[in-house]
Amino acid sequence: MTQSSQKEPTSIHPQTRIGHVHLRVSDLERAIGFYSGVLGFEITMRYGSGAAFLAAGGYHHHIGLNTWESLGATPPPPGHTGLYHTAFLYPTRADLADALRRVYAAGYTLTGAADHGVSEALYLDDPDKNGVELYWDKPEADWPRDTDGNIAMVNTRLDLEDLLREPAPQP
Template identity: 65%
Template sequence: MSEKPASTIDPGVRIGHVHLKVADLERAVPFYRDILGFEETYRRPGAVFMSAGGYHHHIALNTWESRGGQPPAPGTTGLYHIAILYPTRRLLADALRRLIDAGIPLDGASDHGVSEALYLRDFDDNGVELYWDRPREEWPRDESGGIKMKTEPLNLRDLLAELETEVA
């Protein structure tokens, strides 16, 4: 007898890796490797696979259909951004420091109540969100207990101050 599917997706389901079409691997790889700090795990013709912590890959960059191509025009469909989750606020602050040191501009920085996020573009104009989640018990809730997200400016000086505090 087959198991009846659940009405909602199992909470253990996760979104795994992302493949990004890029125009030039030698231009794209330094952004993810040298600036964000991902490690190259595997390379094959037309593709580079990268990870955090030795996983097979979190991000793959490929030119299989896009070598020499242009970013999609505004007003077209496609990927809005990839989101990279940092485990702590301090590590998000370190990512911000890396971006500043590399001269990478931000498109925005927001406090969403449940998370704090930095928004930017990679060298192929792909949207990238770098964020950390606050502990669930700190998430803002409405009167019925539902999540009440917001979008307010993120204080970048306050975020960078995380790097000045001693790690226990």
């Protein structure tokens, strides 16, 4: 079916969300070290020596990692199609600040940091060069809007020093 012959799309249920991401990695233990050791996701299950599932808050899995077709492989070269990044939504600005502290403590370098008006985001690469976004959404009442009321996202510099001044999140 060509794009011009497609019917007008219908909306899906507004509570539909992305449930998890499943990544091909070259070294399972190294990937677990990043997603569990640095970001703090808990291992919920291992599937032999080739896969692991990780989550937050008791969920079955937010992240699947496997080496089934990628053991020892290299990342795709720049300029090719594939995953741009996986985004992890933190509940508060304090939780995002805590994530930044963890990333710095583990020796990872950010590839970017932005205030999008609706959210604040940190960008980095995992050990397999998969893009990772860590972000929190600002309260909807604070989102920038144009004169017609449409969301008017921006891409301005995020003040990382200000973010790091956030107190530690409360359990």
